[in-house]
Structures are given as C-alpha cells and as structure tokens.
Amino acid sequence: MELDKQVLKELKDAAGASGWTDDPATLEPHLTEWRGLFRGATPIMLAPASTGNAAEILRICNTHRIPVVPQGGNTGLAGGAIPGQDSGQPQVLLSASRLRKVRETDTNNYTITVEAGCVLAEVQAAAARHGLFFPLSLAAEGSCQIGGNIATNAGGTNVLRYGNTRDLVLGLEVVLPDGSVFDDLSALRKDNTGYDLKQLFIGAEGTLGFITAATLKLFPASRSSAAAWLAVESPQAAVNLYVQARRRIGDELVTFELMPRIAIEMVVDAMPACRDPMDAPHDWYVLLEVASAREQASMDEQLSEFLAEHMEAGLVRDGVVAVSESQRSEFWNLRHNISEAQKHAGASIKHDISVPVSRMPEFLVVADERVRAEVPGIRPVPFGHLGDGNLHYNLSQPEGMEAEDFLALWGRLNEIVHTLAVDMDGSFSAEHGIGSLKVDEFERLGKPVELELMRSVKRAIDPHNIMNPGKVLRV
Ligand SMILES: Cc1cc2nc3c(=O)[nH]c(=O)nc-3n(C[C@H](O)[C@H](O)[C@H](O)COP(=O)(O)OP(=O)(O)OC[C@H]3O[C@@H](n4cnc5c(N)ncnc54)[C@H](O)[C@@H]3O)c2cc1C
Structure with a gap:
C-alpha cells in the first residue's frame, strides 16, 4: 500500500513536523475497531493542528484522488473510522486529535465553541468550570471526541431530556473534500436563512467532510439530582412506570434505562467489584435519574415519594434510592459494564x-x-x-x-x-450509525427515495468520493 513519494511529502508538509506518523506501533491502535470487528491499514496518519492545515491536506487528497478516513477517539461501534478495509487502495487516516482548543465560552449566550479533537469529558469539564452543563454523556466519554460525537450524532444517557448530539449543535466548521471551509460557527438559536446545511454533516460519519470545530449549547448546571435502582415485573411495567414518571416529574426526568436480570447476573459474575443492589432477584430493572437546576429543588425527596407511591400500587417491586455519589456510581457501573460482561459469557x-x-x-x-x-x-x-x-x-x-x-x-x-x-x-x-457494519442492511432496509437523495448529496459535495468511501452508502 504505497502513496506517490512526492504526494506523501506534500501531505507531511501540510500536516507539519509533528503532525504525521507512519510508525506501525503508533498506528496500531488506530487500525482496529473497539470491538475488534474491523481491522484496517493505512500508509500514514495525518493529524493537522489547525483548520488551515486540514484544508490543505484535503485539497491535496482531492487533487490526487486519495481516499481519506476521518478519525476521532476511535470508539465508534460501526467500523466507520477504520481505514483501508479491503479497498486495495491506500487510504489516509485523518485524525482530529491535535485540534484540542476550547475557542470560546459565552456564559451569557450559554454556548461553547470547541475544536473537534476535544475529548467529550474535556468539553463537559470546560462547561463545568463556568458553572454550566454540557449534557452529552456516554460510557466512552473519556476517549471519544466531540467531532466523532457530531459525526455519529451520538445519543447516550441524557437524550430523554436534552436530545441527541444534533440537538446540541448550533454551529459547525467543516473542511469539505475539495479543501474549502464551510464556516458556520453560528451561536444562534434562531436563524432561518435557507437550508440548514450543518445538519448534513451531523451523523454523516465523515462521508461529507472533516469537522474541525463546533459551537454547542450549554445548560444551567443541576443543583439537585437523585438516582434510583428499581425492580419491575416486565418491560410493559417499565413503560407504564416511564409514563407515570414523565407525568409526575416532567422535564426533570433525565434518564430511564432498562436492564434484564440476565444482564445483571453477567456483570456480577464477571466483575467482583459490582454487586446487585437488591437482596432478592427480579426479572427486570430500571435505572432512573432526575435532576433539577432549581435552587430549592429536593430531587431525592421527590424521587422517594414517587417510588413509595408506585411500590404501594405494585408497579415497582422493589427500589433503592442512591444515598451517595458512590452508590449512584455503583448503579451506573452495573449498567455500563453489561457489554464488557457479555464478553465473559x-x-x-x-x-x-x-x-x-x-x-x-x-x-x-x-x-x-x-x-x-x-x-x-x-x-x-x-x-x-x-x-x-x-x-x-x-x-x-x-x-x-x-x-x-x-x-x-x-x-x-x-x-x-x-x-x-x-x-x-x-x-x-x-x-x-451505519459505518462499514450496516452498509448492506441499509441497502436492504433503507427507503429507495431516501437512499437516492443521500447519494445525490454525496455526489454533489464529494464528486470524487474521497471522504470515507464505502462507509454508510454505496455510491
Ligand atoms: C463503551 C462504549 C459506550 C458507548 N456508548 C454509546 C452511547 O451510549 N451512545 C452512542 O451514541 N454511542 C456510544 N458509543 C459509540 C461511540 O462512543 C460514539 O459513536 C462516539 O460518538 C464516537 O466518537 P469517536 O470520537 O470515538 O469517533 P470515531 O470512532 O473515531 O469515529 C466515528 C465516525 O465518525 C467519523 N469522524 C470522527 N471524527 C470526525 C471528524 N472530526 N470529522 C468527520 N468525521 C469524523 C469517523 O470517520 C467515523 O465514521 C459507545 C462506545 C463505547 C466504546
């Protein structure tokens, strides 16, 4: 897998002295998908430190028709960030990892502008330093990057209240395949001037451009929160409880997660540090969280009341409200370790x-x-x-x-x-997302008009099909 020597030199120059690597040991972790389902290859990984450098790299790749695979934290679960899977053509890996600046926090506007390579946990921490809250949260938040979150339209555990990543993005800066920059770092909540083009890049999994920065919505930090681990008889009972919780707790209901007994058994068996919070076994469990930014709110009281009422009515079989942050973490450890524990089974x-x-x-x-x-x-x-x-x-x-x-x-x-x-x-x-994993399923189950419209968009923005070819769509 070789690239023309002169082109390679141009790419290295564009990335800067410490902005590239072809060392096999350094590349290794970037070539395997998190679950080990996909393994790829690349002649080089380029990591530009500025939007201008990224634009120059894409301009060169477009001129020479070199395929480019964007990569963030490589925690994606669909193989979208893995280069060169059976393509036979060298694919360049374009990493956002050196785009790490928090460009601006506007506390009056409740917005933050960050570069794409900021790790999600860093974005959350940057908001918290100003007493504000960035709600996107998922188990991979210590390594996934905000650019990857936007490219996959990540969900996570707070979608119920705050929406998917798409709902949190106000503006984007994206380098297009020809090296031009779509500069739309708007911090506006209202702007009806024509098509909302940034939406095209959110969830596109790197097939339309390389995201370099984003302006994100922030929220008031919660002043009071509470978490409960509940046992219910069935998924239908869980749905009934969910309906009651939304009626009673309204928008202060943040999370409503469901788990079956077998998942908890797998976690407890595989991970000695995790324990079942209840003495007796139950068929299904719900992890429910409530939070409020209101000053006088007492969410644990409200949650305990809600629980007592529904235990009496028989909808909740048993329940534990976390009395400390460490007990809340114990609940979340059970939930977050299910995938890992499944490997042991x-x-x-x-x-x-x-x-x-x-x-x-x-x-x-x-x-x-x-x-x-x-x-x-x-x-x-x-x-x-x-x-x-x-x-x-x-x-x-x-x-x-x-x-x-x-x-x-x-x-x-x-x-x-x-x-x-x-x-x-x-x-x-x-x-x-679709990545490499579900391309065939998308062909099988996607609506024909929708698929054709997507292909038209792809051809219009990336006529030479250099951006993450083979992922999401067959063009
Ligand atoms: C333990 C664990 C828990 C998870 N939990 C959740 C969850 O609850 N909800 C959820 O939605 N996902 C979850 N995921 C999946 C994953 O974390 C998300 O998809 C995350 O958004 C990917 O971010 P990343 O930076 O790792 O992206 P990567 O894996 O590096 O890339 C993902 C895709 O985005 C593209 N991409 C990356 N960066 C850019 C960029 N700057 N510009 C353009 N395209 C780019 C890549 O080409 C690829 O197609 C989980 C993963 C793990 C390992």
Whole structure:
C-alpha cells in the first residue's frame, strides 16, 4: 500500500513536523475497531493542528484522488473510522486529535465553541468550570471526541431530556473534500436563512467532510439530582412506570434505562467489584435519574415519594434510592459494564434498534420468540435507553455452543431483528450509525427515495468520493 513519494511529502508538509506518523506501533491502535470487528491499514496518519492545515491536506487528497478516513477517539461501534478495509487502495487516516482548543465560552449566550479533537469529558469539564452543563454523556466519554460525537450524532444517557448530539449543535466548521471551509460557527438559536446545511454533516460519519470545530449549547448546571435502582415485573411495567414518571416529574426526568436480570447476573459474575443492589432477584430493572437546576429543588425527596407511591400500587417491586455519589456510581457501573460482561459469557451478536417506546414490550416479545425459534438456547440480553425507545438487543450464544458456530448466524439474526424493528416503525440503527457494519442492511432496509437523495448529496459535495468511501452508502 504505497502513496506517490512526492504526494506523501506534500501531505507531511501540510500536516507539519509533528503532525504525521507512519510508525506501525503508533498506528496500531488506530487500525482496529473497539470491538475488534474491523481491522484496517493505512500508509500514514495525518493529524493537522489547525483548520488551515486540514484544508490543505484535503485539497491535496482531492487533487490526487486519495481516499481519506476521518478519525476521532476511535470508539465508534460501526467500523466507520477504520481505514483501508479491503479497498486495495491506500487510504489516509485523518485524525482530529491535535485540534484540542476550547475557542470560546459565552456564559451569557450559554454556548461553547470547541475544536473537534476535544475529548467529550474535556468539553463537559470546560462547561463545568463556568458553572454550566454540557449534557452529552456516554460510557466512552473519556476517549471519544466531540467531532466523532457530531459525526455519529451520538445519543447516550441524557437524550430523554436534552436530545441527541444534533440537538446540541448550533454551529459547525467543516473542511469539505475539495479543501474549502464551510464556516458556520453560528451561536444562534434562531436563524432561518435557507437550508440548514450543518445538519448534513451531523451523523454523516465523515462521508461529507472533516469537522474541525463546533459551537454547542450549554445548560444551567443541576443543583439537585437523585438516582434510583428499581425492580419491575416486565418491560410493559417499565413503560407504564416511564409514563407515570414523565407525568409526575416532567422535564426533570433525565434518564430511564432498562436492564434484564440476565444482564445483571453477567456483570456480577464477571466483575467482583459490582454487586446487585437488591437482596432478592427480579426479572427486570430500571435505572432512573432526575435532576433539577432549581435552587430549592429536593430531587431525592421527590424521587422517594414517587417510588413509595408506585411500590404501594405494585408497579415497582422493589427500589433503592442512591444515598451517595458512590452508590449512584455503583448503579451506573452495573449498567455500563453489561457489554464488557457479555464478553465473559461467550460470543454475542449486537443490535442497536429503536421503536416507539409504546411498542417496545411487543418488540421484545416477538423478537425473543423469533430468535429462540432460530437458535434454541440463545440468550437475549436487551438493555439500554428505554426512555428513548432505544435498546441494545444483544444476543449471547447458547451455553455450550461453539462461538464460531454462533457467529456464523450473524447475518440471519441481524435480518430477523432488523426487519422486525423496521416493520414496527423503528430503526435498525438507533445511535451507532451505519459505518462499514450496516452498509448492506441499509441497502436492504433503507427507503429507495431516501437512499437516492443521500447519494445525490454525496455526489454533489464529494464528486470524487474521497471522504470515507464505502462507509454508510454505496455510491
Ligand atoms: C463503551 C462504549 C459506550 C458507548 N456508548 C454509546 C452511547 O451510549 N451512545 C452512542 O451514541 N454511542 C456510544 N458509543 C459509540 C461511540 O462512543 C460514539 O459513536 C462516539 O460518538 C464516537 O466518537 P469517536 O470520537 O470515538 O469517533 P470515531 O470512532 O473515531 O469515529 C466515528 C465516525 O465518525 C467519523 N469522524 C470522527 N471524527 C470526525 C471528524 N472530526 N470529522 C468527520 N468525521 C469524523 C469517523 O470517520 C467515523 O465514521 C459507545 C462506545 C463505547 C466504546
């Protein structure tokens, strides 16, 4: 995999002396997807330290038709940031990791302007230093970058109240494939001047341009919050509880996560530091969080009252309200360690589906029936953001089955689960994107007019198909 020597020199010059590497050991962690599903190759990784340098790199690549794969923290779960997977053509890796500045915080306007390579936790911390709050939060926040979050339109645990990343972006700066800069770092909440072009780049997974900076919405920090770990009888009971919680707690309900017993058993078995907060086992659990920016709010009291009422009515079987930050973290550790613990229970096949919240119980019944009919002994482990209608419908292999035999069923199980989600007015890719992983499924399940419109947009912005070719769409 070689690039022309003169072009390579031009690219190195554009990135600057410490802005590139071709050292195999340094490149290694950038070439494998987080779950190990994809492995790629590249002749060079370029890491520009300014928008101008990134623009020069893309101009050179466009002139010489060199494919470019943008990469942030490489925590994406769809293989979108991995270069050179069976393309036969050298693909340049374009990292945002040196674009790390917080350019401006406007506390009166409740906005922050950051460069794309800022790690999500740094953006949260920068807001907190001003007593404000940036609500995007996910388990990978210590390593994913805000540019990657925008490129994937990440969801996470606060979507119920604050929306997806898309809802948090006011302005963007993006280098287009030809090296020109789409400079729209607007800090306006109202601006109806023509098409809202920045939306095209949010969730485009690096196929339309390289995001270099963003202006984001901030919010008042919460003054009072509370978390509860609840046991419920079934997903339907969880949905009923969710409806009650929204009615009673309103916008102060921040998180509503669902987990089955099997997920908690897997975590507790695999991770000795994690423990079940309840003495007796229950079939389903909800992790619920409330928060308020109001001065006099006493959220733990409000949550305890809500809980007592619904335990009396029988909707909640048991419940624990966190009495300390460390107990709250214990709840979240159980939730966040499910994927990791599943690895200890053999091979698993994962899905990231959404359906309207009201239809989730039906989805779970039908999906379980269908996958069990296909693979007797299969162990469904559905968990996640019930309040957003988004669950990770993960399937662990039957005990005693060879991992390889189970993984050979990947396509068939995807087909069953994805088709069901789409038939129930849902999505087969709720928050992780398409990347390389779901290109075939997108071709199969995407609406023809929608796919064609996307191809037209791709051709218009990237006529030489240099930006992350092969990801998201077949053009
Ligand atoms: C433990 C764990 C938990 C997770 N939890 C969640 C969750 O709750 N919700 C959720 O939505 N996701 C979750 N994810 C997935 C992942 O963290 C998100 O998709 C995240 O937004 C990716 O950011 P990144 O910087 O790592 O991007 P990368 O993985 O580097 O890239 C992802 C995609 O964005 C493109 N890209 C990256 N940077 C840029 C840029 N500057 N310009 C243009 N394109 C770019 C890449 O080409 C690629 O297609 C989780 C992942 C892990 C490992």
